[in-house]
Amino acid sequence: MTGLLNQIALDEHIEQQIMISTRYDKAFALLMIEFDPPKELVTSNSKITINNLLLDFAKRIKCCVRRTDTVARVDSNLFSVLLHDIQNFRNVVKVVENINHQLLEPFLVNDGQYTFSAVIGIEVFSGADKTQKSFNENAFIAMCRARNTADRNYAFYDEDLDQEISRQIYLEDTIREAIDRQQYDIHYLPINSTLGNSLSCMQADVVWHSEQLREINPATVSEYIETLELSKLFGDIQLSTICQKLARWERDVEYYDKPVFLALGNSQFDDQQTPVRYRKIVEASGMKPEKIGLLISEEHILRNVDVALRQIQALKREGFKIIIDKFCNGLSYLGKFAQGMVDMIRLDTDMISRIDERMEWLCVVEGLTRMARQLNIQTILDGIDSDFQFQTMLNVNADYWQGHYVYIVNQEYDLAAIGGESIAN
Incomplete structure (x- = not known):
């Protein structure tokens, strides 16, 4: 429906990226994004309307990444983004910030306008021994942690990295x-x-x-x-x-x-x-x-x-x-x-x-x-x-x-x- 890859195709891309990054010592990141419109909105509208809403969200995600990156829909309201060859962790946060900026623009649902939020989990590959399965699992764990984060809607799986990113953002704001x-x-x-x-x-x-x-x-x-x-x-x-x-x-x-x-x-x-x-x-x-x-x-x-x-x-x-x-x-x-x-x-x-x-x-x-x-x-x-x-x-x-x-x-x-x-x- 959205024209995006599914979970199986995404897993193949992750496996390939792990091999490339291991060989050439390059980092990449996986973003797992939960787009969660209110249940009452979902139940009170037709499937076509909700599909159009998800399609709009998918287009907005694609606007925030490079053409070389990979965007997938892995569940009904769950999306993943594979960021290839990242230069530093701050670039990952910039993508997240761009996605959040896209969410500020209201979505059209029938005759009404609505704004929705999302939670994002991030796992980064930087040379550690990881598999495609663990990569997905870690991104999901980070996404669950992001649900309970008070000051922002995203979290890194690596808690030390998460704290360092928080420190950097605070410094940048200062x-x-x-x-x-x-x-x-x-x-x-x-x-x-x-x-x-x-x-x-x-x-x-x-x-x-x-x-x-x-x-x-x-x-x-x-x-x-x-x-x-x-x-x-x-x-x-x-x-x-x-x-x-x-x-x-x-x-x-x-x-x-x-x-x-x-x-x-x-x-x-x-x-x-x-x-x-x-x-x-x-x-x-x-x-x-x-x-x-x-x-x-x-x-x-x-x-x-x-x-x-x-x-x-x-x-x-x-x-x-x-x-x-x-x-x-x-x-x-x-x-x-x-x-x-x-x-x-x-x-x-x-x-x-x-x-x-x-x-x-x-x-x-x-x-x-x-x-x-x-x-x-x-x-x-x-x-x-x-x-x-x-x-x-x-x-x-x-x-x-x-x-x-x-x-x-x-x-x-x-x-x-x-x-x-x-x-x-």
């Missing part, structure tokens, strides 16, 4: 709320020139007001922002705020001309519209793009160097400074950059901290700094947190240094009178 309510500040961290140890530029970092977010590694929060597809919105807001602050400083502080660096998210970097859009944001505040340095993760560049080169060229054409962040692991591609494409590299803080344990790392830092200088690229030594590190780095021919020790040196440089915060902020 991030969305923090962005919507502007529950964050942008702090400006000093970067000093090694010539005279004077302030040369600053790095903009987001500091969250939320206690939950402050307890989490900032990199993890950034990853969630990328996952939630908020990177473009939040990145544009950050850039606009920074440019407005720079404009105030240039207007109110005599001879103030220090650039500010900010991290460019991976999805922002991949977006071909970013160079022009960023230039327009900067120019709208009366600033020039050369006052903004964009920190780009070396790891992300290495995923596709040729594509990254084209995007960096586009950003440079718009006038932005380019800083390769966490520069350490891959060096062979650096020679591909044309003269003037990259302005600076910032060495990973781990490289500086390791010098406290093994002085051999000093040779690595010196070598990288020397290599960068030969390519006409300036270097920032990040992580100067102690007097020992400071004294050791004096002999390294770098251009800038940054860290807690640098902050102490700059405590007297006060911008509170014009911006409401000191340079430590």
Whole structure:
């Protein structure tokens, strides 16, 4: 009636997927969905009407999955979805959320409109020794547990995974709320020139007001922002705020001309519209793009160097400074950059901290700094947190240094009178 597979055909697909996933180490998931209209509605309408209702529900499920996924009707009001090759568990939850969104649209039954709910059980295959039978049974058990879940209509069979997903969703909701309510500040961290140890530029970092977010590694929060597809919105807001602050400083502080660096998210970097859009944001505040340095993760560049080169060229054409962040692991591609494409590299803080344990790392830092200088690229030594590190780095021919020790040196440089915060902020 619905044109979907039945239980027997679904079992064959599950068996095949288990073999594929075992061989190629790929995860997949089975969703068991119970669509349960009220009994009085079922008994008071004809079989044709109820069949049309189930057909409508089946169509809505198919709208929520990829063409490569499998949808089946395994009982009168029981449906299953086989999600092939899932990249992470959050993608499974997105499918569930899409199904729930489809359920918000009223169903037409005769002349009336009705909304119905569903409960969903989820079993995930990620390399464990499971059979088709146990897979179906586990999804059914999870579905039964979902009936008794107060805050949501789905559950994973693996209770540890279920709790982890709940934690992730809570964190994502917290991030969305923090962005919507502007529950964050942008702090400006000093970067000093090694010539005279004077302030040369600053790095903009987001500091969250939320206690939950402050307890989490900032990199993890950034990853969630990328996952939630908020990177473009939040990145544009950050850039606009920074440019407005720079404009105030240039207007109110005599001879103030220090650039500010900010991290460019991976999805922002991949977006071909970013160079022009960023230039327009900067120019709208009366600033020039050369006052903004964009920190780009070396790891992300290495995923596709040729594509990254084209995007960096586009950003440079718009006038932005380019800083390769966490520069350490891959060096062979650096020679591909044309003269003037990259302005600076910032060495990973781990490289500086390791010098406290093994002085051999000093040779690595010196070598990288020397290599960068030969390519006409300036270097920032990040992580100067102690007097020992400071004294050791004096002999390294770098251009800038940054860290807690640098902050102490700059405590007297006060911008509170014009911006409401000191340079430590």
